[in-house]
Amino acid sequence: MIEVKDLHKQYGDIVALDKVSLTVGRGELFGLIGPDGAGKTSLMRILMSLLLPDGGTATMNELDVVKDYKEVRLITGYMPGRFSLYPDLTVEENLKFFATVFGTTIQENYYLIKDIYQQIEPFKNRRAGKLSGGMKQKLALSCALIHKPEILILDEPTTGVDAVSRKEFWEMLKRLKSMGITILVSTPYMDEASMCDRIALIQQGRLMSVATPHEMIESFPEDLWAVHTRKIYETSKHLEKLSSTLSVNSFGQVLHLVTSKGVHSAESIQKYLLEKGELEITIEPSSATIEDVFILLMNHHKHLK
Amino acid sequence: MRTLYYILQKEFTQIFRNKSMLPVIFVMPLIQMLILVFAATNELRQVDLAIVDFDHSYSSRQMVAGITGNPFFKVRNNLTNSQEAEDLLMRNKIDLALIIPRHFDKDLNVNKSAEVQVLVDAINGNAAQLSFGYLSSIIGSYSQKVLINPLKPEYRQNKNIEIKPTYWFNPQLNYKFYMAPGILVVLITVVGMLLGGMNLVREKELGTIEQINVTPLKKWQFIAGKLLPFLVIGLFDLAFGLLVASLAFNIPIRGSLLLLFGLASVYLVLVLSWGLFISTISDTQQQATFVAFFSLIVFIMMSGLFTPVESMPDWAQKLDYINPLYYFVKIMRSVLLKGSNFTDIFNEFAALSAFAVSIFGLAIFRYRKTS
Numbered sequence: 001m002i003e004v005k006d007l008h009k010q011y012g013d014i015v016a017l018d019k020v021s022l023t024v025g026r027g028e029l030f031g032l033i034g035p036d037g038a039g040k041t042s043l044m045r046i047l048m049s050l051l052l053p054d055g056g057t058a059t060m061n062e063l064d065v066v067k068d069y070k071e072v073r074l075i076t077g078y079m080p081g082r083f084s085l086y087p088d089l090t091v092e093e094n095l096k097f098f099a100t101v102f103g104t105t106i107q108e109n110y111y112l113i114k115d116i117y118q119q120i121e122p123f124k125n126r127r128a129g130k131l132s133g134g135m136k137q138k139l140a141l142s143c144a145l146i147h148k149p150e151i152l153i154l155d156e157p158t159t160g161v162d163a164v165s166r167k168e169f170w171e172m173l174k175r176l177k178s179m180g181i182t183i184l185v186s187t188p189y190m191d192e193a194s195m196c197d198r199i200a201l202i203q204q205g206r207l208m209s210v211a212t213p214h215e216m217i218e219s220f221p222e223d224l225w226a227v228h229t230r231k232i233y234e235t236s237k238h239l240e241k242l243s244s245t246l247s248v249n250s251f252g253q254v255l256h257l258v259t260s261k262g263v264h265s266a267e268s269i270q271k272y273l274l275e276k277g278e279l280e281i282t283i284e285p286s287s288a289t290i291e292d293v294f295i296l297l298m299n300h301h302k303h304l305k
Numbered sequence: 306m307r308t309l310y311y312i313l314q315k316e317f318t319q320i321f322r323n324k325s326m327l328p329v330i331f332v333m334p335l336i337q338m339l340i341l342v343f344a345a346t347n348e349l350r351q352v353d354l355a356i357v358d359f360d361h362s363y364s365s366r367q368m369v370a371g372i373t374g375n376p377f378f379k380v381r382n383n384l385t386n387s388q389e390a391e392d393l394l395m396r397n398k399i400d401l402a403l404i405i406p407r408h409f410d411k412d413l414n415v416n417k418s419a420e421v422q423v424l425v426d427a428i429n430g431n432a433a434q435l436s437f438g439y440l441s442s443i444i445g446s447y448s449q450k451v452l453i454n455p456l457k458p459e460y461r462q463n464k465n466i467e468i469k470p471t472y473w474f475n476p477q478l479n480y481k482f483y484m485a486p487g488i489l490v491v492l493i494t495v496v497g498m499l500l501g502g503m504n505l506v507r508e509k510e511l512g513t514i515e516q517i518n519v520t521p522l523k524k525w526q527f528i529a530g531k532l533l534p535f536l537v538i539g540l541f542d543l544a545f546g547l548l549v550a551s552l553a554f555n556i557p558i559r560g561s562l563l564l565l566f567g568l569a570s571v572y573l574v575l576v577l578s579w580g581l582f583i584s585t586i587s588d589t590q591q592q593a594t595f596v597a598f599f600s601l602i603v604f605i606m607m608s609g610l611f612t613p614v615e616s617m618p619d620w621a622q623k624l625d626y627i628n629p630l631y632y633f634v635k636i637m638r639s640v641l642l643k644g645s646n647f648t649d650i651f652n653e654f655a656a657l658s659a660f661a662v663s664i665f666g667l668a669i670f671r672y673r674k675t676s
Contacts, residue, residue, distance in 0.1 A: 048519050070521065078519045084512035088322045089315065100311040101520045143516075 001026045001061055002047065002151065002184060008055035009042050009205075016042040018205040019056065024184055024198075026061075029177045031196035032186040033290065039205040040186040041081055044155050047184070048078045060151055061182075074102075077144035081155040083136050087129025091120055091139055094128050095146060102147035112179070113142040116172050134165030141172065152176065154185040158192065170195045190291040201294050208297040213290060220288035222246055222296065223262070225269060227255040228282045238276045242269065247295055256292055308522070312530035316504075320534055329500065330538055334492055334546040339553060341488050342481050345611060352436045353399040355390045356382040362410030364419075368447045372403070377439055390424065400426050401436055413451060474642045482557065485550045486637040487610040490630060492546050493539045494604070497573050498597045501535035502580025505672075506593040509584070528669060532577050539573040540566060559644030565637070568654060572633045575661035578668045579629075585671035604630040632656050 002024040009017040016039045024030040032040045045051040047058055049069035058065045063072045085094045095117070099106050110117075120138050123131065128139060137157055144152060154173075158166040170192065177183055177197075185196070193199045193213050200210045209216060229235040232255065236248045239257050246258040257269070266283045273281055320326050356372070358365050373380045381399065384390055390402035402424040412419035423440060427433035475482045508514040517527065543566070550556045580597060587593035607621065608614075608630035614622055625631040632653040639645035647654070 050515065050518060073519050074521055076519070078516070080512060080515045082512045082515075084514075084516045086315075086319065086513055087511065088319050093315070093318065097311065097315055098516075098520065100308055101517075101522045103308070103521070 001182060002030075002058070004043070004047075004056070004058045006056035007043065007046065007053050007058055009039075009046065009051070010054050015205045017046075017053075020202075020205070020207055021056075022200060022207060022210065024182060026182055027177060027180050029173060029183045029185070029195070029197045031193055031199040032184065032202055033188075033190060033193050033199050033294065034186075034202035035188055037204075038202045040202060041155055042205075043202075044078075044153050044184070044186065047153055048076065049073060074147070075150045077147065077149035077152045079137075079140050079144045079152075079154045079157055081159065083140060085128045085136075085140060085143060088127060090125050090127055091131070092124040094139060095142055098143040099146045104147050106146065109146055109148045112148055112176075113145050115175060116145075117142045119168075133161045134168075137161055137165065137169060138172075141169075145176070149181065151182045152184070154183065156186050156188065158187060158189065166192070190289065190294060193290040199290070201290075201297060203294075203298055203301065206301070208301060209293070216290060216293050217288050220293060220296070221261060223259045223264060224286050224288050224292060225257040225259070225264075225266065226284050226286035227257050227269075228253070229255060229278065230280055231278070235273065235278055235281065238273060238278065239269075242272055247299060249292075249295060251289075251291070256286070256289075258292065258296060309526050309529060312522075312526055313533060316530050316534045320538070326500070329496070330542060331545070333495070334542050335549060337488055337492050338485065338546050338549040341491075342484050342550070342554065345484050345488070350377065351379050352377060352401060352439075354378045354380050354401045354403060354436075354440070355384055355393055355399045356380060357384045357387050357390050357402065357404045358382065359407045360405050360409040364410040364413050364451070365405045368405070368444065371447050372440070372443055375443060387422075394424055394426055397426070400432070401440060403440065479554075481554045482642060483638070485554055485556045486641045487608075487634050489543060489546045489550065490608070490634050490637050491605060491610065493543050493569065493573060494576050494601065494630060494633075496542050497535060497539050497576035498580040498583075498601060499594070500538065500580075501531065501577040502583050502593055502597050503590055504535070505531050505581055505584035506587050506590050509587075510589055524669060524672065528581065528672065531581060532574065535577055536570065536573050539577075540569060543569050556641065558641055560640035560646065564647055565640050568633070568636055568640070568650075568657070571654070571657050571661050572629065572636075575629050575657060575664055578661065578665040581668040582664060582671060585668060604628050607631065608634045610634050626656075627660075629657060629660050 002022070004020055004022040007017050007020045009015075018039075020039070020043060032043065034040055042051065046053050047060060047065055049065050049072055052066065060072050061075055063075070065072050086097070089097065095106055099109075116138050120131070120135050120142070123135065128136065131139065141154075141157065144154075158169055161169065166189075173183055173185065174195070187193075196213060198210065198212050199216065201208045201216075211219070227235065227239065232250055232253070236250065236255055239245060239248045239255065242257075242259070242264075244260040244263040246260060247256075248258075249256050259269075266285065269283050270281065354372070356369055358369060369380075369382060372378055373382070378401075381393075384393075387402075387404050390399070390404065393399045394402055404422040404424070406420065406422070409419050409421070421444065423437060425433045425437050472478055505514075508517065547558070551558060579600070583593050583596045583600075587596060607617075607625055607628050609625070610630070614625055614631065617625070636645075636650050636653050636657075639650055643649075
């Protein structure tokens with residue numbers, strides 16, 4: 001269980017964490033979703049006792065991350081955002097090294113990493129620096145797990161990893177969760193949010209919203225339209241000028257238009273675009289994605305400032 | 306204990322997997338000993354000397370013959386005027402010019418006193434003094450010979466004191482005996498500071514230190530893992546360099562080897578700690594190399610390796626009290642050439658130990674702060 005209360009961190013004038021409070025339940029898979037520079041890494045480094053907070057408190061399974069940092073390190077597994085195992089040691093040597101410094105052996109906790117490690121075991125004599133991105137992540141996760149931690153903290157584990165490996169990685173996290181391990185994972189990919197039990201949207205050091213992915217989508221307060229068009233750029237320019245438009249964003253070949261609740265219908269938007277000379281367009285109401293929620297909250301926060 | 310053992314195993318594995326490490330360990334001692342010891346010499350040989358003889362007398366020819374017969378000088382004596390000699394000096398063709406005036410013979414025999422002029426290129430002051438001293442001693446001994454000429458009994462009563470020097474510890478004044486121990490010091494200093502120092506900062510660069518810091522690994526275990534392998538490599542290089550020196554130059558090993566290696570261990574701990582300290586204040590290997598290199602040059606130049614500390618200004622000599630190389634160069638020379646025992650060099654040992662302990666402490670303190 002992770003409890004964060006009014007956590008504050010500042011680098012000079014830049015506020016990295018602005019009074020962040022958060023609770024992650026035991027055995028929960030919790031996602032921190034936000035763009036680069038949002039404060040995800042700072043929060044994780046404070047939890048891992050690699051960084052001292054300027055204010056507030058944080059506990060991991062009732063252990064204070066500042067006072068009891070030694071005990072905290074024993075019950076947590078950490079995977080930094082950057083690959084940080086020894087590139088000149090082999091897969092097996094890396095794993096053995098981390099098992100040894102934690103005073104355990106590979107055999108003792110093998111059951112925990114078996115599913116993951118088996119996939120890279122054929123390459124156990126290869127230097128870690130020569131592994132592909134996906135395999136590196138699997139090795140790093142194995143090394144973070146080898147001392148049987150109660151809490152796992154993973155900083156953008158899927159960044160720079162191919163789509164298939166990403167999917168596999170999330171499957172692994174779900175299995176670890178089922179073994180009762182509390183997992184805090186950060187990602188810049190909004191589509192990965194739905195894999196988490198609960199998520200926090202973080203932007204500029206502030207938590208904008210904390211809820212289950214489902215709740216977050218359900219509680220989307222405005223109208224959302226999916227607009228199919230051939231001329232993405234022109235259409236979005238026109239839509240931006242439509243009264244009560246809150247945002248227009250392209251999702252691949254589809255535009256997501258957000259308008260204030262209850263102002264427009266599909267027909268009224270169609271009519272508006274027809275007047276602007278846009279003919280081949282289909283509009284339908286759509287349900288929000290996490291990204292829509294994020295953009296809406298982000299704009300909302302901008303207006304507040 | 307198991308952890309420490311495994312950490313050392315890991316460090317050694319990494320060291321020997323590093324492709325540039327083996328050449329550094331084996332080739333560097335060879336190159337340093339075989340090239341530097343020869344190159345870093347203060348001995349003069351083949352000094353270019355021009356002689357302008359205006360007198361062409363029996364006496365002048367006798368004196369010139371004494372000079373030409375000396376292997377130390379490469380003589381040109383086909384010059385006809387002093388202008389030519391000055392030109393040669395200007396164009397760096399000669400180092401010295403000896404000008405014997407007309408009436409040299411007459412002055413010597415009639416007036417009992419004659420003068421010659423010596424022009425010295427003093428760009429390199431040290432060499433100028435040496436070669437001038439050598440030339441004047443030849444001329445001096447010639448004048449002795451003239452003065453006590455048995456055919457001229459009236460000068461026989463002339464008394465003079467002859468100095469018969471005995472050079473202790475290095476009877477042939479073999480310059481290599483003096484240089485080789487110093488070069489050995491440079492060798493293990495470079496190994497310790499560059500290899501040892503780079504090691505920790507590399508973990509920073511790779512980001513592996515982040516992963517290490519979240520483990521329950523103890524500070525002393527981690528630091529020991531960084532120090533011990535390079536201590537072993539440094540001692541190995543010292544042994545290797547000493548072997549090369551004794552095979553190639555026949556350098557004497559008069560003191561106890563056990564004492565020498567014991568002191569070298571203290572010195573290496575000091576140097577390695579210094580390297581580690583540099584590592585803790587640097588973020589990249591490039592920064593660390595630069596700082597290490599800068600401090601190395603200052604330490605080496607001031608150590609008395611190439612120039613005697615006694616001829617440095619007073620403040621520089623005082624500054625040398627905090628130069629670890631100064632002490633270790635002294636220890637190395639005393640133990641190898643003089644056969645000094647532990648009591649003889651206790652002061653140097655005490656200074657080195659004090660430095661080793663304080664810099665080691667500083668490195669650990671800094672490492673703690675950065676983690």
